[in-house]
Amino acid sequence: MADIRVKSEIAGSVWKILKRPGDAVAAEDELLLLESMKMEIPVAAPRAGTVQEVLFAEGETVAEGDVLLVLRTG
Template identity: 45%
Template sequence: MKKLEASMAGTVWKVLVEVGEEVKAGQTVIILESMKMEIPLEVMVDGKVASISTAEGDFVNDGDVLLELE
């Protein structure tokens, strides 16, 4: 399993994928909001979303696992 971790502390503004969805390397899957800036988080590899560990509005810390790919 490949994991996508938060790159900084912030609030999950948008979750752009669902469990079971196929994603491509470089695709934005989650957008964080921190200090009034939107930070897009992209997957680094192709895969299928196995689980999503966060929801819109959740506060996350740097290093928190947000989703996993299979």
């Protein structure tokens, strides 16, 4: 099993968390939505797996490169 750290590609805020720890996801499933410059940007799973940990709460600010959540694959 491998853990994948899903990172933010932009600075913004967590608008909505769509998947929670324990949720199984398929590749390309939306995990959460970021808000930046009044736009909603989806963050998708790079692979199928299970969400292990969500590191930010809705409304919190994130920087480019911040790890948003941990996904366990395999």
